[in-house]
Amino acid sequence: MIIGLYEAHLPVSNLKKSIEFYTDLGLEFDHSVEDKIAFLWIEKDKSWLGLWETDKVEIEYHPSIRHIAFQVSLEGLKNSVSWLKHKGYEPREAFGFEPLEPFVMAHNGYAHAKIHFNDPDGNSLEFICKLENPKKITKRMYLSEWEQLIMDS
Numbered sequence: 001m002i003i004g005l006y007e008a009h010l011p012v013s014n015l016k017k018s019i020e021f022y023t024d025l026g027l028e029f030d031h032s033v034e035d036k037i038a039f040l041w042i043e044k045d046k047s048w049l050g051l052w053e054t055d056k057v058e059i060e061y062h063p064s065i066r067h068i069a070f071q072v073s074l075e076g077l078k079n080s081v082s083w084l085k086h087k088g089y090e091p092r093e094a095f096g097f098e099p100l101e102p103f104v105m106a107h108n109g110y111a112h113a114k115i116h117f118n119d120p121d122g123n124s125l126e127f128i129c130k131l132e133n134p135k136k137i138t139k140r141m142y143l144s145e146w147e148q149l150i151m152d153s
């Protein structure tokens with residue numbers, strides 16, 4: 001029945017500022033409703049992000065309610081720290097990893113490399129890509145360590 005995720009939503013305090021932020025990340029603005037809601041394509045005609053202007057942005061953060069993870073290529077992820085900084089955005093610590101470079105959370109059989117940052121309202125954002133895990137590694141580490149470990153036979 002379910003074939004994918006079509007939309008996700010985040011609360012924002014200033015819709016215009018947030019539209020500028022998300023289009024700067026590469027999302028494509030589609031439309032707004034009554035200057036209180038905006039929809040931006042993550043993948044054109046496939047998935048979008050709804051931004052809702054509200055004075056209730058100050059709800060306590062928890063990753064289950066104010067978090068979006070954007071799928072990126074491995075090459076894009078490798079450049080993400082400098083790319084974000086060049087745009088004036090700061091990657092942040094997550095899961096005990098300082099934002100020096102992306103890090104890997106491995107599971108038996110697959111893994112994800114990621115970097116975290118926030119939008120202007122403190123919503124948690126993430127760039128992530130799936131990695132093959134042929135060595136069945138389960139340890140967390142920086143991406144450069146992961147690549148060295150995978151290359152070592």
